[in-house]
Amino acid sequence: DVKVTQSSRYLVKRTGEKVFLECVQDMDHENMFWYRQDPGLGLRLIYFSYDVKMKEKGDIPEGYSVSREKKERFSLILESASTNQTSMYLCASSLRGRLGEKLFFGSGTQLSVL
Amino acid sequence: QQQVKQSPQSLIVQKGGISIINCAYENTAFDYFPWYQQFPGKGPALLIAIRPDVSEKKEGRFTISFNKSAKQFSLHIMDSQPGDSATYFCAASRSLYGGATNKLIFGTGTLLAVQP
Numbered sequence: 001d002v003k004v005t006q007s008s009r010y011l012v013k014r015t016g017e018k019v020f021l022e023c024v025q026d027m028d029h030e031n032m033f034w035y036r037q038d039p040g041l042g043l044r045l046i047y048f049s050y051d052v053k054m055k056e057k058g059d060i061p062e063g064y065s066v067s068r069e070k071k072e073r074f075s076l077i078l079e080s081a082s083t084n085q086t087s088m089y090l091c092a093s094s095l096r097g098r099l100g101e102k103l104f105f106g107s108g109t110q111l112s113v114l
Numbered sequence: 115q116q117q118v119k120q121s122p123q124s125l126i127v128q129k130g131g132i133s134i135i136n137c138a139y140e141n142t143a144f145d146y147f148p149w150y151q152q153f154p155g156k157g158p159a160l161l162i163a164i165r166p167d168v169s170e171k172k173e174g175r176f177t178i179s180f181n182k183s184a185k186q187f188s189l190h191i192m193d194s195q196p197g198d199s200a201t202y203f204c205a206a207s208r209s210l211y212g213g214a215t216n217k218l219i220f221g222t223g224t225l226l227a228v229q230p
Contacts, residue, residue, distance in 0.1 A: 004157070035220075040123065042203060042222040043158070058217070059116075090157050101146055101207065103218065105157025 003027070004106035006091050012112045019078040021109050023091030030096040032074035033103065034058075034066065037088040049074055050096065081113045116141060118206050120221030127228050133191035135224045137204035140185065144206040148218070149178065149189050152201045161202070162189070194228045201225050 007022035025032065033048040035058075045058030047066040055066050063085060067075045074093075078085055088110050092103040119138045127133045137147075148163035164171045164178040164187065171178045177190040191198055204221040 040222060042120070043220040045217060048217065092157070101148070101163070101218075102160050103150075103158075105159065107155065107157050 004091055004093055004104050006089075006106040006109050008109050009107065010110050012114065013081050014114055015082060017081045019081045019111065021076040021089055021091075021111070023074045023076070023106060024072055025093040025104070026072065027093060027104065028071070029093035029104070030071070031094045032068065033092040033094075034064075034074065034076045035090045035092065036060070037090055037108070043090065046076065083113050085111065086113045087111060116219055118204060118219050118221040120204050120224060122224060123222070124225040125227070127194045127226065129194065129196060129228055129230050131194050133194045133198065133226055133228070135189045135202055135204070135226070136186065137188065137221050138186045139206050141206070141208070142185070143208040145209050146207045147178070147180065147187050148205050150203045150205065150220075152203065158203055191226075196228045196230050199226055199228050
């Protein structure tokens with residue numbers, strides 16, 4: 001059974017803290033994605049990676065960075081957390097190419113920044 | 115041009131009824147239109163998808179209807195059941211050459227509640 005695992009289900013951090021959200025997939029997928037989900041705004045792409053050490057900005061990259069040192073792991077970093085980054089964060093992975101259109105999502109990390 | 119507009123924001127349907135969720139897009143280069151289903155506490159999961167070479171695709175009680183000229187597509191859930199209660203997202207993307215990564219553009223979501 002395919003699996004995308006996010007390290008924390010709930011996380012509470014303080015304004016200004018550096019926050020790491022971790023995601024691991026066991027499907028040998030080339031592509032990995034970070035989305036944030038907010039009520040009324042749907043899923044918005046923050047960053048994605050199509051290979052180890054490669055990354056591309058999504059639609060809302062400001063305030064975030066990512067790291068992909070190994071194929072199975074994709075980390076989202078909030079350099080200095082702010083209250084407007086309180087959100088549900090979803091990691092996803094997919095195969096490269098036409099078959100890669102199906103995204104497999106993790107269960108999400110609900111981040112609260114106080 | 116990159117947006118996918120989804121409506122309604124929420125929907126209440128009686129058990130056995132038909133649930134209909136609509137989406138519209140602007141970018142004519144989009145050629146892949148999936149629907150994702152998300153239950154509380156879970157990530158979204160692919161439900162059904164369509165390409166513009168067909169006008170309809172059916173999988174069990176779920177049907178996608180696609181209108182290329184109107185740039186609209188919709189999800190129909192026949193004989194809706196309480197277990198269908200979830201958030202539904204439409205999405206769109208365009209195929210890229212050379213196996214490059216496709217970026218899905220998601221709609222804003224529809225919260226469906228099917229009452230027993």
